[in-house]
Structure formats: structure tokens, C-alpha cells
Amino acid sequence: MTEGTGSGDGSSTEGEQVTYLEAIRQALWEEMKTDDRVFILGEDVGNYGGAFKITEGFLEEFGDDRIIDTPISESAIVGAAIGAAQMGLRPVAEMQFIDFIAPAFDMLVNFAAKVRYRTGEGAGLVVRGPCGAGARSGPFHSQNVESYFANVAGLKMVAPATVRDAKGLLRSAIRDPDPVLYFEHKHLYRRIKGELPTGEEVEVPLGEARTHREGSDLTVITYGSMVHKAAEAADRLAEEDGVELEVLDLRTLRPLDAGAMVESVKRTNRALVAHEAPGFGGFAGEITAQLNEEAFEWLDAPVRRVTAIDTPVPYSPPLEDYHLPQVEDLATAARWLLSY
Amino acid sequence: MTEGTGSGDGSSTEGEQVTYLEAIRQALWEEMKTDDRVFILGEDVGNYGGAFKITEGFLEEFGDDRIIDTPISESAIVGAAIGAAQMGLRPVAEMQFIDFIAPAFDMLVNFAAKVRYRTGEGAGLVVRGPCGAGARSGPFHSQNVESYFANVAGLKMVAPATVRDAKGLLRSAIRDPDPVLYFEHKHLYRRIKGELPTGEEVEVPLGEARTHREGSDLTVITYGSMVHKAAEAADRLAEEDGVELEVLDLRTLRPLDAGAMVESVKRTNRALVAHEAPGFGGFAGEITAQLNEEAFEWLDAPVRRVTAIDTPVPYSPPLEDYHLPQVEDLATAARWLLSY
Amino acid sequence: MSTLSATQLRELYRYLYLTRALEERFENLFKQGQIVGGLYRSLGQEATAVGSAYALGEEDWVAPSIRDLGAILVRGVEPRLMLRQYMARDNPMTGGRDNTTHFTVPELGILGPISPLGTQISVLNGVALAFRVRSEDRVCLAYQGDGASRTGAHHEGMNFAAVQDLPMVAVLEHNRWAFSTPSDAEAAVEDWTDVAAAYDVPVEQVDGNHVLEVYDATRRAVGRARDGGGMQLVVAETYRMLGHAQHDDQEYVPGEELEAWRERDPLDRYEAYLDETGVADGERRREIRDDVEAGLDEAVQEALDTPRPEPSDAGSRVWADEDGPRVPWTRRSPVGYDDAPADVPPAARETGGEET
Amino acid sequence: MSTLSATQLRELYRYLYLTRALEERFENLFKQGQIVGGLYRSLGQEATAVGSAYALGEEDWVAPSIRDLGAILVRGVEPRLMLRQYMARDNPMTGGRDNTTHFTVPELGILGPISPLGTQISVLNGVALAFRVRSEDRVCLAYQGDGASRTGAHHEGMNFAAVQDLPMVAVLEHNRWAFSTPSDAEAAVEDWTDVAAAYDVPVEQVDGNHVLEVYDATRRAVGRARDGGGMQLVVAETYRMLGHAQHDDQEYVPGEELEAWRERDPLDRYEAYLDETGVADGERRREIRDDVEAGLDEAVQEALDTPRPEPSDAGSRVWADEDGPRVPWTRRSPVGYDDAPADVPPAARETGGEET
Ligand SMILES: Cc1ncc(C[n+]2csc(CCOP(=O)(O)OP(=O)(O)O)c2C)c(N)n1
Ligand SMILES: Cc1ncc(C[n+]2csc(CCOP(=O)(O)OP(=O)(O)O)c2C)c(N)n1
Ligand SMILES: [Mg+2]
Numbered sequence A, B: 001m002t003e004g005t006g007s008g009d010g011s012s013t014e015g016e017q018v019t020y021l022e023a024i025r026q027a028l029w030e031e032m033k034t035d036d037r038v039f040i041l042g043e044d045v046g047n048y049g050g051a052f053k054i055t056e057g058f059l060e061e062f063g064d065d066r067i068i069d070t071p072i073s074e075s076a077i078v079g080a081a082i083g084a085a086q087m088g089l090r091p092v093a094e095m096q097f098i099d100f101i102a103p104a105f106d107m108l109v110n111f112a113a114k115v116r117y118r119t120g121e122g123a124g125l126v127v128r129g130p131c132g133a134g135a136r137s138g139p140f141h142s143q144n145v146e147s148y149f150a151n152v153a154g155l156k157m158v159a160p161a162t163v164r165d166a167k168g169l170l171r172s173a174i175r176d177p178d179p180v181l182y183f184e185h186k187h188l189y190r191r192i193k194g195e196l197p198t199g200e201e202v203e204v205p206l207g208e209a210r211t212h213r214e215g216s217d218l219t220v221i222t223y224g225s226m227v228h229k230a231a232e233a234a235d236r237l238a239e240e241d242g243v244e245l246e247v248l249d250l251r252t253l254r255p256l257d258a259g260a261m262v263e264s265v266k267r268t269n270r271a272l273v274a275h276e277a278p279g280f281g282g283f284a285g286e287i288t289a290q291l292n293e294e295a296f297e298w299l300d301a302p303v304r305r306v307t308a309i310d311t312p313v314p315y316s317p318p319l320e321d322y323h324l325p326q327v328e329d330l331a332t333a334a335r336w337l338l339s340y
Numbered sequence C, D: 001m002s003t004l005s006a007t008q009l010r011e012l013y014r015y016l017y018l019t020r021a022l023e024e025r026f027e028n029l030f031k032q033g034q035i036v037g038g039l040y041r042s043l044g045q046e047a048t049a050v051g052s053a054y055a056l057g058e059e060d061w062v063a064p065s066i067r068d069l070g071a072i073l074v075r076g077v078e079p080r081l082m083l084r085q086y087m088a089r090d091n092p093m094t095g096g097r098d099n100t101t102h103f104t105v106p107e108l109g110i111l112g113p114i115s116p117l118g119t120q121i122s123v124l125n126g127v128a129l130a131f132r133v134r135s136e137d138r139v140c141l142a143y144q145g146d147g148a149s150r151t152g153a154h155h156e157g158m159n160f161a162a163v164q165d166l167p168m169v170a171v172l173e174h175n176r177w178a179f180s181t182p183s184d185a186e187a188a189v190e191d192w193t194d195v196a197a198a199y200d201v202p203v204e205q206v207d208g209n210h211v212l213e214v215y216d217a218t219r220r221a222v223g224r225a226r227d228g229g230g231m232q233l234v235v236a237e238t239y240r241m242l243g244h245a246q247h248d249d250q251e252y253v254p255g256e257e258l259e260a261w262r263e264r265d266p267l268d269r270y271e272a273y274l275d276e277t278g279v280a281d282g283e284r285r286r287e288i289r290d291d292v293e294a295g296l297d298e299a300v301q302e303a304l305d306t307p308r309p310e311p312s313d314a315g316s317r318v319w320a321d322e323d324g325p326r327v328p329w330t331r332r333s334p335v336g337y338d339d340a341p342a343d344v345p346p347a348a349r350e351t352g353g354e355e356t
């Protein structure tokens, strides 16, 4: 799969075709090169170069003060990131799988998120890790955890869908003065490629959505790997039904670019919200609520959701496939909304 | 404040006037008396009788095999509850404040919630604790944590607003074969009183909402302590504007009684969703999404939210009051919706 | 030394060999794409899992880690079921919903782990509390890797068990690595038995590659726990002979270290013992191995013949009181779709939004 | 013994007395309803907080717990600011957003705790990492109660500091209670220095009610940490002389125990020392106390005169890059409300939903 189904990713500069994983690696490498306050800590990030080899070669380049292999202690990892951030460093903590953010929940929700509000001293740190399903990895290596943090004031959250955004958002996350959770979708690591400008910085600010594909009949609002499924559904409907879906890639979940959602839905008058996490209590609720509040009069049909079903992520392939929202579901839902 | 502003609480049997706190105590006591599989574990629950004295006298009655004072180890507390539940016991784990559920997040989300799905062996346990703000207790003794768990398949969540429900829902929670989070609002502990039948069981099944106050012009959908603020706003609007708000108390958040919400909104054609937690990413999103999906055609106005503002809960009284949703906000929002 | 009968000593051999042979089948199946997701082997550590589990009574409970296939087999889970489990086929333990050793079998006293490390002791503490409240004479045994023992969850579990004097044996598998991290980067201690002091619990260190020593030490610990001695720690000194999982070529491991530990292979050593004592000579052992392999041939075939679960099974069993699989909105039958718009008749608006 | 000058010894007395006197003011103000929420005192433990903090250099960092007012005062936070903080008045540390000792003052090397217990060491580990990467010669000191040390977070923090050999001193305040739970129900150890073995870190036990002993032991530990000796543990044996917080009448505490510890009151003992050594006689001490009290009179008045924060302040400072307070929808000006319906002109629908 290569990017650029739509027009929104548009890097005009000539560059190299790189993977999503490589884009993450580049962002880390370049930020570490240009800013010696940036450092990485996590399990197996040094010696091994990270479970997905994102930090391969970093230890040799930056030394073990800046690439820190930690014990299996997610709470201590995030704790150390907080303290270092408060000293002006820019820590990037890796969770080997984002599922393992759970033992660090208290540190994130109660310490990192609230520390600026409480004391005026913020903690500009990044916690990143592979999220998402599709790799037949079972209930504990497949989760999407954004909803756990959606209601937590003080946190930011990003979920890049493209190579360019993977790099640009990570760069912005590292430079951000507040705690940012960066969810990279493991299914995209080596599956998508895109062009990155060489010798020039990729700028993707936090808090701005991106139109992945333009359309006039219905807006699919989504993020992460679902952007690609949405684009596929859009292509299919264009071909088979002659309708044009707009695909809006939120990119940042906190703060949310409500303006972009509302602008698009005011044009298309129909919205479908999609994410890979289960529906009940998922992030789609917030999106639906905001559309309701800001674009109610423009809606010609209810806002509807296409998500995973309300279960853990099962392991066996037929189960996992059934659990996850598929292109087919998006197509069905879009047709339902269009015929409404 | 006494209950029964509306008609829905209607305990017909003559009984004693007891506090919300006493109702919780009674439920625990009676369940322990009638079922020797029930036991309690938590910090200071034995010797001291719990930080809020809910289990005062329990240690003497039931002994230290069934009232277990634990170290400060929320993860171990929930872990032990899981194991005991899998052996057929019915553990009730107390979090001294519900905020301290955060260190047990992994145990709840990854172990308790998923264990039946994964292995067929469920864990019927209760985790209960005081939630909510208004006591000038600052950011860590005031949170409402339901949103952290809203997207987690396998968990149930209840948030009683009345004395009767406090008792009845806790009883159902203890008897339930799956993990239930029971959020008791500390501001209600000694502030509300209600009648409880004597010598007869209070039956409040999980998963059923309750009409706290009947009305025809607008449905306020809420839970926990906000039920009382909503009822106050309703009274005020009845008096001042001659309109009748219906107040729907969800009581159980997972599973959610969508039928009751939809039925009410189809009658009133307007919905206001209220909760004490901040708005962004909060539980109101799910409610709004479901109303959208199930009652869109009946909505004469957008579904709107009244919630706390998107910050931690601040300590100083003027700040906390500003942070929290007030009766005034509900009245304003209701008027806005009614004039829409 | 152990007081095991010749039959039991041969049974131990059978379990050791079965563990290794079954894992070799797994590896082949993995290479054939029959096992998806992660595959973690316990090569070189079989004696720790088998010897310790063998020291338990039938009524006791165990919480394995990913490298404790041997313990699971000793508890009585059939290889054919393990194959179906590892191959994501339908099976009674998980129905394909989870992988590896992640399952619970109450009848066999097995409480399955989850992936986030460190939870085993805490959850078994609850099992032990149940034993206590029922005045049952049973013991729990929790396995934990050296790396996993650094988690907060593990610490809280150990501390809780120690304070509550629960009948708990923790077997710490000191296999020198936690993925690519050497155990001296996991903890500052040189001697891992030092951990015990912080909880004031008795500890024994044991050669984890010597099945009878593991058996003996665990048996003593289990005995103390059963007799009211509270929480016990056994530190098994062993070594992870392969990478963390199939994808890990273990490049970071010093060759000499690996070589030295290869000399201490638990099967080789036990075979030497069986030779020396005459409990099972080469011929006898070959019979056992042949028997195991024949069984595995059949088991693999059964697993290959077992279908994967039905897709819609994915929607069931989240709660006990569900009626059946919940069908996503977009996967209703075509009739359902066509019906849907009719669910919301604009006419209803005319009559003031009454319910229809 | 300590090499403190007479001036320093008198300063120590001042801090001990100030800590106690300030807390007495707090208690009065609490009874007057001027302090809302919880109030936690450190009566009887003042020497532990003051003596240990006094052993740090100006450039060092400290993470207090709720009973470490003494340490905060030694670090240089003014009593008048503490009063404003405890009374939920506007103040530079928190602006009234959080209570008690929950604040951070980088200029004074104070990193404030959060309520969920056990996080201090972990967060200070990050501070220590910053020292290391900048080749700075600075040390961190974390306070933790005996109860708090049972949390997973604390264990992970200790382990991390030990493995990384960070310049960290942990002061474990073994005050016999964690709320109503006696410390022997928190951990199985009798001697809390045993905890150190699990992390292979040097440990000293010290009479926590003897300010100079605390100072000396901490100074040694800080020195070792500064010289590259890595993580250090100091176990201060002390006692919580009042209930957990104001609402707790401490009924569960054995009277004799309390009586025995009253004999060891840290202020009384230090006064005896000052008498013996002639460093500060009764007269001199009274001068110090009078001075402290006079300062507190003024400080209390200032705090009472300081307004509580503006309500709408509650909406600001969640993120660094916010423009200002975010106003809830229902709290817009009346104009805003009236405007709102006009935001969504039904006319827009006619023209096909174009943006307006
Ligand atoms: C909380 C948590 N963090 C990280 C991981 C990823 N992980 C899986 S196994 C492993 C290494 C485990 O090492 P150890 O406990 O020593 O067991 P061993 O593999 O040596 O048997 C890691 C880091 C995890 N499963 N859980
Ligand atoms: C994670 C967590 N659980 C529970 C509490 C509630 N709590 C506050 S202080 C306290 C007792 C603390 O005891 P200790 O650490 O010994 O400190 P001390 O009060 O003796 O100074 C408890 C249980 C908390 N703050 N955090
Ligand atoms: Mg290991």
C-alpha cells in the first residue's frame, strides 16, 4: 500500500519512499541529533534496538545516558520521564506494546496530566508505542487505548495514519511542552510507504486534522489505520455507486480539531465515525457529541459509528477479523447513511 | 436533602429513613450475613472500619478472614479479588478513594475484564469506592473515573444516586457473576436520606435506568450526584418557566439502558446529558452517540452536555465550584434547548 | 535426595521430553504458518517448570508464565489441546480467543496469566485466600521471570502474600535474560535470593536445570507452605537457550555463555542420571520418546483437522448473562439493513414524536 | 557526630520549632474552617523531615511526602506561603488548585508529590537522570512512608534507581502506622532495613526523633550518593503522634505506645541537647520561638487577607499553549446564549447546507 489515495498528504518536495516505521525512526533520530535534551527510555530500546527495531543503532550513536534500557517497570519509566521533563529534558518513553501502558496509568493520569495545572510546572514528555490489531497477537498486544485517556485533562494524544504524519507528529510531540501519547499503529509499520522530503523538516502541528480524500456526499471521520480502510471504502463507493466520500483524518485526538470536522460535515451533511477500538464508550462518542453540538442543523442523517465489536481483541484469525471493523462495514454503513 | 423529588424512587413499603452511606453498609452487611462467600478487602476496612466508616463493626462480626486489612497495594487488592472470584468467592474490594483505582488499572482492564472472554472463567467481583467532588478535597480525592473504563468490554459499572439504589445496586453487583465497578458519591454519603423497606430485600437489577422525575418537555439524562442537581433544576424550571423536565437516572453505565433513554427522548424530543466528570471524552459522548443512532428523527434540538470543565478538579472552593456543573448550568442549558 | 519411585522418575523424564518435543512441533508449525502471533519457547528451562510442578498435589493451584509449558503438561493438559490452542484452533480452554499459555483450567488447578507481566502472585493470592476461608489444605505456586519480578504488580503480590502468610510458593525463573535485557540490568542484586529479605520469607536457591533438585526444593517449599509456613521463594538458576520469541535471533547473547549452558542441558543431565541409577536405560528412554512422538503425530493431525472458530463466536461470552453473539450494526442481514431506515419513520414527527 | 556550627544548630532548632508551630496554626485554622479538605500533621516526626533536608546542598532536589513540612521549610518555602497554600488562598505554588504539600518549586529543588502514594522515587529518578546527562554533581532525596513503600510504584522506583546507580537517597519514614494499619500489617519484615537487600543498596537505620542523628546519617548517605555510590536508603525510626488526619482520633493506637513515644519527642530531646552543649539556653530558645511566633502571627494575617482565587482561574493552565480560561458553554455571557440559536440558521438547510 502506498499513501496518497487522496490529496491531503501532499508532500510536494521530492524525497525518499520510506515506511511508516522508518518515519518514526527518522523523527527520533533527527530530534536527538538536533536537540540534546531529547532522550529515549524503555524496555529493550538500546541493546536490541526496540522490539520493532525502531531505535536500532541509537545506542551506538547516542550512548546509554540518552538511550536507556530499563527494567520491566512501566510506572518507573513514565515516572522518570516526568521528572526528567520537569528538569527541561525531552523524554520519549517507549511502551513495548501500548497495551503495557496500563501499569503506568496512575503516573500518566494522576501525575503527568495534572502537574502543570496543579503546580504550573508542566511535563513535556512523549509516551509512544505500537497500538492496534490485525497481527493475530491476541488480547494484550492489539489494543487501542485512546479511550482510557480521552477524558483526562492535560494529556494530548496523536494517532498518525501516514508516513508524513508519523514523522511530523512525532516531531511536534517531542517539542510539545505537555505530555503527549503517541499511538503508532503496528499494522502500518511496514505496510505503508510514503515520500518524505529530504533535507527539510516535516511540519505537522498537533491539533490539526487533515483531509485524506475529498468528497462531497459523506464525511468519514477517523484516525490511525482506519484512515486507509476508509479510503478503500471511499474508492469502492466512488467506483460502484458514483458517490464521493470525504475522509477526514483527525491525526490528533486531544486537542481535537472540531473546526475541521464541522466544516466538512456542513458541506456533506452526513457523518460516519470510525475507529478500530470497540464502539461502546469509545472515542467516537466524543466526535458524535461535538458534531451534534456544532452541526446538528446540517445533519441529514444520524451520525453513525463503525468500530470493533464490544469485546477484547481475540487471537484466532477468523475471530479477530470479525471483531475488527472492515472495509465492508464502512461501505455498508456509508450506503445506509447515503440512502437515509 | 431527602429523596423522592420525583416518583421513580417509589419504595412503597414502610421503612426506616437511612443515609446513602448506611444503605451501602446495609447491603454489605446483609450480603455477608446471607452468603459466606462474600468478603471484603481493602485498606483500613477492618481495624478502622473504612475511611468513611462504612465497614465499622464488620471485623468484630465477620473476623479477619472475611474483612481483610491490606497493605497499600491496589493492584494486589484487585488481583486477590480476581483470584478469589475465580474460586467462587464474592470479593468486594474497597478503594479508599476511587481515584486510587488508577494503580489497579492493569488488573481491572487486562485481567478482570477480559478473563471470562478469554478463558470462559469469569470473575464476579466488586470494586467500590467513593467518587466525586464537592468536598474541597483537591485533584486526587474528587475524580469521577467512569470514562477510564467505559470502553473496556467485560466490565460493568454502576453509579447509584439514591439510597434505595445504593443498596439495591450493591446487592446486585455482589451477586453478579462479572466484575462490577461501583461508584458511590461521597457527597451523597450523609447528605441524602431515604426510606428502605425493613425485612424485605431491595431489588435493583443492573442495567435498568430509572425515571427520577417525570416530564414531557426535555429529558435530562444523568447519573450519580447529578441526578439531584438535575431534579433541582427541573423544579426550578417548573416553577419559573412552567416546563416539565424528565430526569432519567441511568444507574448502570455498563450495560447501558439505551431503551429507557430512547423511549424518553422520543416523548420529549429534547435531551440534555449531564455528568460531573469533564465533558471532553466523558461518558456523555456515548449517550449522545446512542441517542443519535436510535432517536435522531425525534430530536428537535441537538443533544447537549452539561459537565465539569476540562480540567483536573481544583481544591480551592471558588475554583471547585466553577469547575463543577451547577444547577444554574443545567437550568441555562435546558432553557437554551427548550427555546431551540 | 528425592524419594520418587522409579515409575515417577520415568514419568518425570516423559514430561521433560514431552515439553521439549511439543515445543519442537510448535516451532515447525510456526514455520509453516500454522501458529500465528508470538511463539515463546522454554528450551533449556524445562526442568524448572516440570520439576516444580511435579512437587504439587492434585488439589493445588499453579499460575504459569509463558515458559511453563512443562508445568501445564504436568498438571494434565493434553498435548493435543495445547496444539489446538497454539494453532488458534477451536479448543476448550480459550476457543481461540487468546494464545500461548493464557488459559485457566479450574479442574486442573491452572490459573492462566495475562501478557502484562507480574500479575500471577496477586491473582493466586486470591485463590489462597479462598483456601484459607474454606480451611483447605492447599497450596499455590506462581512462576515469574526475573524480568517480570521487577514490576510493581509482582512486588505488591509478594508483599501481600507475605503479610497475609498465605500458602504460596513463588518460583523465580532466573534465566539471565528478559527479552534482550540481561538480568543484571533488571535488578541490582547479584544473588537473586536477596529479594526474599525484603518480604522476610524463606528462600532456596536451586539449580534450575536439574529436575530432581528443582523437585526437591519446591517440595520442601510446598511442604512448609502447606504446614502454615506462609509464603516461600524458590530461585531457580537456569538459562533461556533461544531468543525471546521466534523473531529474536538472540544476537545479543554472548556465545560462550550459551555454550556453557548448553553443557548443562536439563534433558542430557537427567538422562545421565537415569543411566547412572539404572532407572531407565537408553532403550527404555527411546521407548518413552517414541511413545511421546507417536502421540504428538496424532495430536498434530487432530489439531490440523480441527477448524478455527466460527467468526461470529467473537461476539459472545463477554459477560455471563449474554444471550448470544452480539451482531455489529453493519453486519445485520440485508433484511436488517433495509429495515433500518423504516425504523425511523419521518411520520412520527408529525404526531409530535410519539413512540411507534 | 555532626560538625554543625552553633549557628547551624540553632537554625535546626528554629526549623523544628517552626514546623511544629506552623502546624499548630494549621490546626487552629482548620478548626475555624479556614482550611478545608484534609489536614495531615507531622507531630513527633519533625526531626526526620528537618534533619534529613538539612543534609542536602542547595542544588539538590527533594520530593516530600505529606508529613514533610519540615523539609519544605528547610528548603526555603516561606511560612506565609504555606499558610496561603493550606488555606486554599491564592499563592504562587498552586494558585489554590491543589492542597497540602502538593507543589513543585524548581528554584528550591522541591518536586511535589501527588496523593496516590509511592510515586516520589520514580519521578525523582528522572531528575537524577537529568543531573547525570548534564554531568551535574547533584543528589535527590525522596521521602516515603512505610505504608507507601508497599506500592508497586515505589518498588519500581527503588529498583530503577538502584539499577541505574542514580544519586538518590530514599528516606523511609517508619512511623509505625499507615492510617489505621500498623506497619507490621504493611510488610512482613521486622527490621525495615531488610528492604535494602532486595535492591542491593546501602542502608542506615537512624533514630528519626533525634534530629542530629538524622542529619548525620542522611549526610553520609547524600555524600555516598554524590560520590557515585548510587542509591542509598535511610530508615528513620519514628512515630506518628496524631491520627492520620484531623478526622482520625487514633483510637486504634495503644495508649502505652503513644506514651512511650511521647518521651522521645524530638523537640524536647533537642532542647536537652542544646542545654547540655550550651549552644542555646532556655532564654535563647525562647527568643527563637518568640521570633517564629511573631512571624507566624503576621503570616496568618497575610493569609487571611489574601483572597481565594478567582473562580474562572479554574479554567486555565491545563496546557502550556492555551490562550486563557476556557469558558463552559452554559457560562457564556447572556449575549452568548442568545446568539447561540442564531449560530444554526435553519435557512442554511435550504441552500444545501452551505457554511455560513
Ligand atoms: C508489563 C509488561 N511490560 C512489557 C512486556 C513485554 N515483555 C514480554 S516478555 C518480556 C521479558 C520477560 O522477561 P522475564 O520476566 O525474565 O521472563 P523470560 O522471558 O525470561 O522467561 C517483556 C519485556 C510485558 N509482557 N508486560
Ligand atoms: C495509592 C494510594 N492508596 C491509598 C491512599 C490513601 N492513603 C493516604 S495516606 C495513607 C497512609 C499512608 O501511610 P504511610 O505511607 O505509612 O505514611 P504516613 O501517613 O504514616 O506518613 C493512605 C492509605 C493513597 N493516598 N494512595
Ligand atoms: Mg528472564
Ligand SMILES: [Mg+2]
Pocket (backbone or CB within 6 Å): D145, D146, D147, D173, D174, D175, D176, D177, D178, D179
Ligand atoms: Mg507510616
